[in-house]
Amino acid sequence: MDNAVDQHDIERLNDKDKAELRSFITNEQQRTRIQSQTHNLTDMCWKKCVTGPIKSGTLDKGDSTCLANCVERFLDVNIATMKHLSNMRQ
């Protein structure tokens, strides 16, 4: 990359910019975590919800509702699992 940053450049960062970068990285990590989870969820829910042959490039009402429900129920399971595990630990 033409404008790649090396160790020498990083040493030029002042404290204010370092702090800004830290919070940028934290946000970016959260954003990519959500995006990555969206990829997994879409893959999983596509397989459950889009079962017939592809007849158009848009989602019909049924697909759309199923996808939203799929996400909600998956997260219900996620939360239930965590609650159960935390009860077991006590």
Added chain:
Amino acid sequence: MDSESVKRAIIKQVLTESNMANARQLIEKINDNCFDKCIPKPGSSVSSSEQTCITQCMEKYMAAWNQVNSAYLRRIQQEVGNNGGL
């Protein structure tokens, strides 16, 4: 480079890489799922009906991604509001 331009270069580089990674993941999933849907029995070439299916499947998959993403974000926001996050 001064501090400001080092910072900007880092931000730019991180964004470029994470957007690339995101696109790569999407392409991989579209390939898997649309191949599965549109080419049930691979023939000696891609037929025109399979080609139509692939194009529509890509569009539909991206619409599904957006739908899932907004349902997911909505739920995260709701959970954060309830008890400080998942």
